[in-house]
Amino acid sequence: MVTIKDVAREAGVSPSTVSRVVRGQGKVGKKCRAKVQKIIDEMGYRPNTNARALVSQRSELVGIVTPALHKPFFGSIAYGAEKAAREVAFHVMMRNSQNEPEAEIDAINSLREHGCENIILHSKFGDPDTLKTMAEKISGLVFINRFLPDLASRCIWLDNVSGGRMAADYLYKQGHKDIAIVSFIRENEDQRDRINGVKQSFAGHGLTIPTENIILREDAGTEVSNMQEYCTYAVKELLSRDIRFTAVIAYNDEMAIGIMNALFDMGKNVPEDISVIGFDDLDIAQKCRPSLTTVHYPIVEMAEYATKLSLQMTLEKSEAPGRTHLFMPSVIERKSVKNIN
């Protein structure tokens, strides 16, 4: 390993001068700078990040904590963050949390051991008070896909209510007055918000959505163990109940696809017999058949934005601006919804 001393000796200058050249700071004579730079290139010198972080008390690291990196949605977060980080020559360190609050804390702590001040956290279930305490200690901690009133200015999140409303508005315009909703848990924020958005939209048209038209995973019991099983269960329920619906709003794309498959299996065609709309706009939405009409979640942009915000907070030592960062979804029209007007 070639150190700053080696370069200094070779160039016949002091280590401090080399340091100035490397960082492009301070006053260095033009000739001197050129000579040192030449030696640096020749010797292939690269500053030791650890030593640097040790002395300057900050590492050039962005940490990202998400539930499961192999899922496309979270992979996109990592992708967006890496993109923004690279622009300022920062590195990305990642950690999976499995959606377990304990694992999240652990991940954050170990990130901090590396001197990582910039952390993008995707926490759906972390305790607000705990998170607040952490935020006070970590100047670059920001939250993606969650809104915490006390930490509003550090939250980068999506307007799920609008997303739900947009999906419902779109369906309504296509002539669908009777719809069903398939989601997970009633009380989870995102899920509740999206459902509320749908209800708002329909209320605006003087319509209500009967309780029987809403299927929730929490009501499915233990008989279903994975997404497809749940979707099959949901579709069976819907079809067996004495209700009328021409379209299904799924919580997300994965579920929408599961529902389409279940419908096909039961002899229903999408969108001819029943329309389906998703949420997220994952890659798969354009690859499945019929391609999925869905609500676009600008997750890559959000992750980039979150990273830049975090960086700005630590680099410019500026507090987060006194506002929250709310992104808007948008409907992407594809082939899974039929116009029945």
Place this chain on the structure above:
Amino acid sequence: MVTIKDVAREAGVSPSTVSRVVRGQGKVGKKCRAKVQKIIDEMGYRPNTNARALVSQRSELVGIVTPALHKPFFGSIAYGAEKAAREVAFHVMMRNSQNEPEAEIDAINSLREHGCENIILHSKFGDPDTLKTMAEKISGLVFINRFLPDLASRCIWLDNVSGGRMAADYLYKQGHKDIAIVSFIRENEDQRDRINGVKQSFAGHGLTIPTENIILREDAGTEVSNMQEYCTYAVKELLSRDIRFTAVIAYNDEMAIGIMNALFDMGKNVPEDISVIGFDDLDIAQKCRPSLTTVHYPIVEMAEYATKLSLQMTLEKSEAPGRTHLFMPSVIERKSVKNIN
């Protein structure tokens, strides 16, 4: 920030003793250890990784360099690596290379600045000599999904020839004697290997695959700009040429799905009219319709293995074992291939 000194002072011992307790190494009196541990917990002391890495000359980091993390296949590599890294309390740093050899080198260099000795590199196009030079300098550099004869013991790769053979064997058993192949470039290793595997299989049955039955992206010219366009082009070619085929072997799942969609668009049903088989076994393969029969690529396991191998090489300072690490694919039977016997 609470340092080792703070703990030492508080506990009335020397920093070295605290260090020994923290690392669980060396001899420390039972009572003494308990007391120090108590103070550590109370004060919330966490060792500074940078200082540690500086003095011990090694960081507890695994670097992973892949072309594009947001794609499920590469996301799985990151996932597997993180899993293995976490077991030994290492962190993962990642970098996207966009498949550009320059960016790869750059990524590796910046990883090294962090003192990262463990690097999992997914490089399809990197120059073998350059890679060899890097490997000599980086004791924990391993290659995933590539075989370099000179660095065989550091390569974790898949037997693509067998994969191609398995796909073809499976098709043959299902009664398909006339098949088409859709792939990218003739000379790329993986693609050539898989095609060769297919040819071997058929040769074993006394059959050959006519050149006209093989469509390559490189022959498509510039008119196609994305995967779906290419698949549509490929299917059109196949259908317009005066050839006979009952099944299509696609280079990978993404392509297989594009091909299925193109076939549907042209009024052909899968698998009734034409069967399709993919490669990779991405999540999407079980979600698409018909679900895709494909060749399973054990990429998560391979990434875990690669990480453990790298760790072993650096931690135990042992050279890589004198053998290469070749994983075998396997056929996953789903619904996109019809038995026409």
Place this chain on the structure above:
DNA sequence: CTGTTAGCGCGTTCAA
């Protein structure tokens, strides 16, 4: 079993 000493490679004073 425990403490003392001496750096790891670098950035940042402060003098010169």
Place this chain on the structure above:
DNA sequence: TTGAACGCGCTAACAG
């Protein structure tokens, strides 16, 4: 404009 000296927090070698 340059250099010398110091210390970031920690581990390792050596004494005791």
